[in-house]
Amino acid sequence: MIEMKVAGIALDAVTRSPIVLLKDGSDRRALPIYIGQDQAKAIMGALENQKPPRPLTHDLITNLFEAWGLSLDKIIIHSLQDNTFYAVLCMRQGEIKKEIDCRPSDAISIALRTDSPIWVMEEVIADASIPVDRDADEEERQAFRDFVANLRPEDLIQRRGLEQNDEQ
Known part of the structure; x- marks a missing residue:
């Protein structure tokens, strides 16, 4: 697995669809993931440390984590099937650990709000990343x-x- 960071949100030049761009630590590889408009807003809000007057969905989820003593250890983007990325939230409550299926865009949004690492399987990077340098x-x-x-x-x-x- 390779740890990646959110480099930002871009727009596809043709479709105008938002793309979240992940980069590895050496800034050598980038992983573009197409997402929806709402997910792009949620990720941008987290990147810019925006605090809405009332909790939005991802804020609510992180509030629930805190209220119930849950920790997000990391997220893992683990596979790519038919142009769809798959991810899990790796949760912990005391000694109990669980992996919860999640869309990558939601997982990224929650990871940013909880300051949790974003990991991507090497196979996914090999299949879908683009060279940066x-x-x-x-x-x-x-x-x-x-x-x-x-x-x-x-x-x-x-x-x-x-x-x-x-x-x-």
């Missing part, structure tokens, strides 16, 4: 190519010998 990606690929090109069998044998000594 193509130059850094290419530099990394070239460094790996150079490493492999200069690798000698003796280096592997020597490294394996060091690992075996460390295990003893």
Whole structure:
């Protein structure tokens, strides 16, 4: 799993649909997730620390968590099926832990309000992320190519010998 942060809300240039954009810690990969207008407003409200005069749905949920001693440990966006993302809220009440199915947009909105981490499975990132820093990606690929090109069998044998000594 890779921890990601909300980079912001964007609009699809063609459909004008809102997209929540998640970025990894190195700002190398971005995960765009299409969401509805209401969910975009809820996420933006949390990003801007807006406090409505009366609790909106996600605020109400976080108030319920607090009133009942529930903690949101993290959210996990765990799969992508037929262009639909799936997420869970990883909840805790004392020693009891539960995972609750949730739309990613709702999970993100609640995570922002509770200052909880957002995790995404590697498979989801591999399937749906977009590169943010193509130059850094290419530099990394070239460094790996150079490493492999200069690798000698003796280096592997020597490294394996060091690992075996460390295990003893």
